[in-house]
Amino acid sequence: MEYVKVADAKDKPGLRLALTMGVPGPWSQAAKYIFEYKRFPFLPVGQLGARENAELHAWTGHRNAPVAVYEDQAPRVGWYEIIMLAERIAPSPSLLPPGSAARAEMFGLITEIASEGGLAWQRRLQMIDQMYAASDDPKVRQTPDVLAARYGHNVAAAQRAGDLCNDILAMLADKLRSQAASGSDYFVGDGFTAADLYWACFSQLVTPMAEDLNPMPMRLRGPYTAPETTVCNPILITHRDSMYTRHLSLPLDF
C-alpha cells in the first residue's frame, strides 16, 4: 500500500482513510476492504501503531486507526459509522443484508468481533501480555505500555480475556453451522455482508494466514496467534479462507 502523509491528504477532496501501516491491524484492514470491495477510491494515509501520530491527531482528533475523512465532514472512527458512510457514498454492491432483522443480526455479530470488549479487544489484551512477557528491555516495552494505556490492559482483564474469546468464537462457529444447515456459506442470509468481511479480517488476530498471504513482520506472528487454550472451530477458518478467495484481495496489503 502506498501511504501518503497527513500534510498531503488533509486538503484533498474525496475520501481519505488513515490506516495502520506495516501490520495487518484488523480494524484498518476491514475499513480498507470495505471501500476496495465497493471500488470507491480513497487516499490511504499512514498511521503508525502505538505512536503519537501528532499530525493525524491535529487533523482528526485521533491517534489510532482507522479514521475515515470524507470531504469536509467530521472524521469517522468507529466500524459502524465507517460501514454506514460507505453504504451512503457507494451503495452498490451493498455490504448489508436486506431486511432490518438481518441487519440487526449482522451488526450484532460485528459488535462481538470488533467493538470495545469484543473478541479483538480481548485478543489485544492477551497480545499486550505476551509483548510484556517477551522482553524486559524498556525500549521494547514502549509499545505494550502505549497500547496498555490506550486499551485498558491490566492483569485481571487479561486473565478474563481467554474465556471471553472462546465464548465469542463458539457463538460465531454455531452461527456458521446453523447457516450451513440451511444451505448458506455466509454469516447472515445467503450472501456476502460486512459480517463476513469483518470476521475474515479479524480472524488474523486468532490464526493469521500463512506468510505468503499475510506477510506480517515475524516478530508479530507470535502475538497475533491466539494462545493454545483458544478454541477456534475449523469451520471459522474455512469460512475466512473462502471469503478472501471469493470476495477480498490477497495477499494482505498493509
Ligand SMILES: N[C@@H](CCC(=O)N[C@@H](CS)C(=O)NCC(=O)O)C(=O)O
Ligand atoms: N475506532 C475503531 C477501533 C480502532 C482501533 O482499536 N485501532 C487499533 C487497532 S488497528 C489501533 O490503531 N491500534 C494502534 C494504536 O493505538 O496506535 C473502531 O471502534 O472501529
